[in-house]
Amino acid sequence: MTEPLVEPLVELRGVVKEFPGARRGDPAHRAVDGVDLRVESGEIFAIIGYSGAGKSTLVRLVNALEPVTSGSVVVDGVDVTALSERSLRELRLGIGMVFQQFNLMESRTVWGNLAFPLVVAGRSRAEQQRRISELLHFVGLADKAHARVSELSGGQKQRVGIARALATEPRLLLADEATSALDPDTTRDVLDLLARVNRELGITILLITHEMDVVRRIAHRVAVMEDGRVVEQGRAVDLFADPQHPVTRRFVGTVVDDLPAPDVLAALRERHPGRFVRLALRQQQVRQSEVFATLLRHQVGFELVYGGIEEVQGTTFGNLTLALTGDAGAIDRALAEIGSLVEWTEVAR
Numbered sequence: 001m002t003e004p005l006v007e008p009l010v011e012l013r014g015v016v017k018e019f020p021g022a023r024r025g026d027p028a029h030r031a032v033d034g035v036d037l038r039v040e041s042g043e044i045f046a047i048i049g050y051s052g053a054g055k056s057t058l059v060r061l062v063n064a065l066e067p068v069t070s071g072s073v074v075v076d077g078v079d080v081t082a083l084s085e086r087s088l089r090e091l092r093l094g095i096g097m098v099f100q101q102f103n104l105m106e107s108r109t110v111w112g113n114l115a116f117p118l119v120v121a122g123r124s125r126a127e128q129q130r131r132i133s134e135l136l137h138f139v140g141l142a143d144k145a146h147a148r149v150s151e152l153s154g155g156q157k158q159r160v161g162i163a164r165a166l167a168t169e170p171r172l173l174l175a176d177e178a179t180s181a182l183d184p185d186t187t188r189d190v191l192d193l194l195a196r197v198n199r200e201l202g203i204t205i206l207l208i209t210h211e212m213d214v215v216r217r218i219a220h221r222v223a224v225m226e227d228g229r230v231v232e233q234g235r236a237v238d239l240f241a242d243p244q245h246p247v248t249r250r251f252v253g254t255v256v257d258d259l260p261a262p263d264v265l266a267a268l269r270e271r272h273p274g275r276f277v278r279l280a281l282r283q284q285q286v287r288q289s290e291v292f293a294t295l296l297r298h299q300v301g302f303e304l305v306y307g308g309i310e311e312v313q314g315t316t317f318g319n320l321t322l323a324l325t326g327d328a329g330a331i332d333r334a335l336a337e338i339g340s341l342v343e344w345t346e347v348a349r
């Protein structure tokens with residue numbers, strides 16, 4: 001069977017962006033340093049990195065708000081680095097933008113904010129009416145059409161921001177820290193809405209974030225950025241299961257409890273005698289009951305001293321630290337068997 005042809009909606013090849021140094025004679029600053037990236041049509045792709053990693057700059061290169069220093073940026077089959085101002089305006093009509101600070105006209109009504117991009121796109125009155133009412137229903141704000149934006153909560157504002165981004169029926173949505181100004185509950189609602197935009201409307205989403213929880217909740221694939229470079233990329237589940245780069249490990253550690261901190265570990269050792277091992281529960285390999293049955297069969301005592309289970313895109317992840325007690329030989333034999341069920345490591349003293 002041949003692989004289905006998946007066409008990238010966004011493709012970056014060897015992209016470099018330099019900004020001039022602050023003073024004359026200062027060296028140029030490389031905000032983006034040779035990035036290769038493919039965002040497939042229909043997916044939610046996340047770029048994660050700490051502040052200053054170059055994420056926002058990268059997004060500004062995709063919608064050509066900034067010119068690249070070198071490399072190519074292809075959106076929907078068109079190299080945006082070679083477009084005229086006029087063609088750029090057309091390109092941007094096909095890309096919706098969602099911002100951290102919403103960027104709405106606060107003193108205008110929700111309706112007025114949604115009408116704006118439609119007027120710019122030259123839609124008739126009747127079309128504006130139809131589209132705005134459709135959008136308001138989709139984002140669950142049909143009763144707020146005539147409210148001023150300044151009267152809305154942060155979560156409602158971001159719903160308006162998303163509706164506005166969708167107004168001209170873009171194929172691609174760029175979301176720049178769309179939930180970073182929101183509390184955890186509202187963040188969840190807005191992420192659910194973005195997932196619906198992707199699932200029900202088939203819109204590709206490229207989002208940037210510094211929160212691994214955002215990636216865990218909605219991203220299909222993810223690229224990790226540090227100092228202008230992509231240090232690791234792949235399916236979100238694979239990065240959670242087996243992060244390679246230290247930056248990725250740090251991000252994954254914010255969501256999946258890895259190991260207790262040294263002081264916690266010391267306190268745990270005071271309270272629990274025995275040999276500490278850590279089980280890494282991953283994807284389909286989660287067979288906890290078999291692990292515990294094996295320990296019991298070898299008459300090894302066990303206590304769960306640290307850890308937790310999380311879900312990433314319907315897949316279970318977790319790290320459990322156990323304190324094992326009993327005959328040393330029996331523990332060795334039990335661990336040898338357990339090695340075929342799950343990955344385990346000794347927790348160093």
Ligand SMILES: Nc1ncnc2c1ncn2[C@@H]1O[C@H](COP(=O)(O)OP(=O)(O)OP(=O)(O)O)[C@@H](O)[C@H]1O
Pocket residue numbers: 019020029030031049050051052053054055056057058
């Ligand atoms: N217009 C500019 N002129 C000069 N330097 C810039 C400009 N825009 C960004 N930079 C620099 O490029 C680097 C990357 O910035 P960028 O905003 O892309 O990072 P980021 O990962 O999005 O971080 P944050 O989340 O803090 O915005 C930073 O060192 C920043 O100071």
